Amino acid sequence: MVFAVVLAGGKGSRMGNSDTPKQFLMLGKSPIIIHTVEKFFVNSKFEKVIVLCPQQWVSHTDNMIKKSIKDDKIVVIEGGSTRNETLYNAIKYIEQNFGLDEETIIVTHDAVRPFVTHRIIEENIEAAGMYAACDTVIPATDTIVESKDGATISQVPNRSELFQGQTPQSFKAKKLKELYESLTQEEKDEMTDACKIFSIKGEPVHLVQGEVFNMKITYPFDLRVAQTMIEGAIAND
Amino acid sequence: MISAVYQLTAPRMIEITYNELDISSGDVLVRPIYLAVCKADQRYYQGTRSQAALKKKLPMALIHECVAQVVYDPKGKFKPGDRVIAIPNTPTQEDEFIAENYRYSSYFRSSGYNGFLQDYVLMPHDRLVKISNDVDLCVAAFTELVSVSMHIITRFDSIAHKRREKIGVWGDGNLGFITAVLLKYASPESKLYVFGTNSDKLSYFTFAEETYDVADIPSDLSVDHAFECVGGTGAQSAINQIIDHINPEGTIALTGVSENFVAIDTRMILEKGLRMYGSSRSGRVDFENTVKLYEAHPQAVKYFENLVGDVVKVRSITDIHRAFDLDVNRRIGKTIMKWDK
Numbered sequence: 001m002v003f004a005v006v007l008a009g010g011k012g013s014r015m016g017n018s019d020t021p022k023q024f025l026m027l028g029k030s031p032i033i034i035h036t037v038e039k040f041f042v043n044s045k046f047e048k049v050i051v052l053c054p055q056q057w058v059s060h061t062d063n064m065i066k067k068s069i070k071d072d073k074i075v076v077i078e079g080g081s082t083r084n085e086t087l088y089n090a091i092k093y094i095e096q097n098f099g100l101d102e103e104t105i106i107v108t109h110d111a112v113r114p115f116v117t118h119r120i121i122e123e124n125i126e127a128a129g130m131y132a133a134c135d136t137v138i139p140a141t142d143t144i145v146e147s148k149d150g151a152t153i154s155q156v157p158n159r160s161e162l163f164q165g166q167t168p169q170s171f172k173a174k175k176l177k178e179l180y181e182s183l184t185q186e187e188k189d190e191m192t193d194a195c196k197i198f199s200i201k202g203e204p205v206h207l208v209q210g211e212v213f214n215m216k217i218t219y220p221f222d223l224r225v226a227q228t229m230i231e232g233a234i235a236n237d
Numbered sequence: 238m239i240s241a242v243y244q245l246t247a248p249r250m251i252e253i254t255y256n257e258l259d260i261s262s263g264d265v266l267v268r269p270i271y272l273a274v275c276k277a278d279q280r281y282y283q284g285t286r287s288q289a290a291l292k293k294k295l296p297m298a299l300i301h302e303c304v305a306q307v308v309y310d311p312k313g314k315f316k317p318g319d320r321v322i323a324i325p326n327t328p329t330q331e332d333e334f335i336a337e338n339y340r341y342s343s344y345f346r347s348s349g350y351n352g353f354l355q356d357y358v359l360m361p362h363d364r365l366v367k368i369s370n371d372v373d374l375c376v377a378a379f380t381e382l383v384s385v386s387m388h389i390i391t392r393f394d395s396i397a398h399k400r401r402e403k404i405g406v407w408g409d410g411n412l413g414f415i416t417a418v419l420l421k422y423a424s425p426e427s428k429l430y431v432f433g434t435n436s437d438k439l440s441y442f443t444f445a446e447e448t449y450d451v452a453d454i455p456s457d458l459s460v461d462h463a464f465e466c467v468g469g470t471g472a473q474s475a476i477n478q479i480i481d482h483i484n485p486e487g488t489i490a491l492t493g494v495s496e497n498f499v500a501i502d503t504r505m506i507l508e509k510g511l512r513m514y515g516s517s518r519s520g521r522v523d524f525e526n527t528v529k530l531y532e533a534h535p536q537a538v539k540y541f542e543n544l545v546g547d548v549v550k551v552r553s554i555t556d557i558h559r560a561f562d563l564d565v566n567r568r569i570g571k572t573i574m575k576w577d578k
Binding site for chain 2: 027028029030035038039041042043044068069114115117118119209211213229230
């Protein structure tokens with residue numbers, strides 16, 4: 001079985017003066033999170049779309065989704081204090097309600113990436129099935145510099161070998177659970193990214209080609225760009 | 238939901254824009270899977286339409302020939318994964334006498350309205366015709382073109398007199414080939430003559446009674462009815478040649494698109510009492526009849542498989558350009574895009 005795991009965390013503190021988490025802001029005619037959830041909802045390969053958010057936003061998120069999509073394929077549950085803990089909660093939910101086996105796949109996606117495409121989602125499902133883990137990336141266009149002290153460059157990696165990570169990231173859920181549980185607390189605290197868990201454990205993570213426009217709406221500037229993208233659509237479709 | 242749309246903004250310039258799709262509208266959400274390039278798309282792409290037409294119709298997503306896969310149907314009439322032919326013509330008003338494909342109020346995709354170069358498309362239920370998984374996807378992609386021939390022949394059947402011993406098809410291109418194949422099934426008793434300019438292309442018409450180079454037609458050869466599938470600059474000489482070789486009270490179907498006015502021998506049209514009718518585009522019933530023909534006559538699909546030319550896997554806008562560039566140099570056959578964007 002395949003599950004979509006939509007990560008709707010964040011306190012929204014980076015969105016100007018608004019306290020509202022970014023996923024609840026309007027983009028065109030709908031909140032960002034609705035655009036995102038719909039991409040997974042319409043895909044029949046997903047058994048459930050599990051939306052995870054901070055405890056105080058669960059009811060709000062649930063109500064907002066039900067206004068647009070009245071279907072029990074979507075469920076809203078509480079996330080954890082970190083991204084990986086949130087993923088772990090999603091896996092536990094799946095285990096308790098559907099069971100977990102070698103073929104259980106989770107496609108995890110940021111709620112604030114509403115431009116994700118059909119192809120990206122399909123290729124994530126396929127790659128996770130074949131390789132156990134995959135990450136959606138685009139080639140880096142800016143030169144990335146490394147600085148250990150934040151003041152001087154310690155290294156300039158070869159750009160042709162660098163990619164920018166997007167989402168979805170997709171995994172065989174049982175494998176991710178096992179790897180996560182094998183981490184020490186210190187390691188867990190250091191792991192900001194689930195793909196990194198696979199990497200440090202020597203498990204290959206396959207790359208899925210993303211899209212430049214599969215952007216993450218993080219800052220007010222991003223929302224302005226996203227609005228402009230939507231408004232660019234002609235009305236005669 | 239936000240869906241990416243790949244629009245032609247100027248000749249040879251394709252840009253992405255984004256549409257908001259209301260999945261609670263009741264319409265069916267489909268995903269194009271194989272698309273075919275049409276000469277009409279090519280004329281927009283190359284900028285060979287008039288400046289006025291380009292200014293009026295662009296920006297617009299190209300491609301009106303496509304087979305799609307159902308993603309989500311809120312009414313449950315289609316199942317996810319069902320293969321469907323998407324009908325590019327969308328009627329907006331009923332009319333007792335005028336067919337949906339000829340109404341001024343209807344709109345047509347990739348002719349002023351967005352075509353199928355999109356991530357997802359929302360379509361009304363009656364604009365989708367289910368097709369069997371057994372039909373070759375590349376052939377399914379250009380079902381719209383086949384349905385235009387189906388429409389031409391259906392109208393011919395109601396217009397032309399019943400003596401149909403000899404039928405001529407002028408044109409050795411895609412439309413000529415498809416029309417000739419359909420006539421083979423629609424009028425199996427008739428002798429089918431095909432007229433063209435290129436012996437290589439004419440050699441594909443193995444099912445015809447005879448093929449002729451238009452420069453070398455026996456003077457005593459006559460046909461009861463004829464289909465003009467030439468268009469362009471060749472339309473004039475083709476139509477006049479038909480008028481010369483057709484028997485009195487014959488019917489001439491005009492199907493080739495020409496950007497220019499065409500001078501024809503009206504004296505002989507009057508003298509022979511000929512009927513001419515024009516056809517372009519098709520309606521739902523023509524799509525349904527085409528799909529039925531595919532099921533009833535798998536051999537017809539095999540003939541159409543011969544028309545499949547380059548199949549271009551599209552993962553980037555560069556791939557779309559490649560498909561159009563390959564197509565513009567193609568003498569016969571269809572360029573297919575496998576939509577993987």
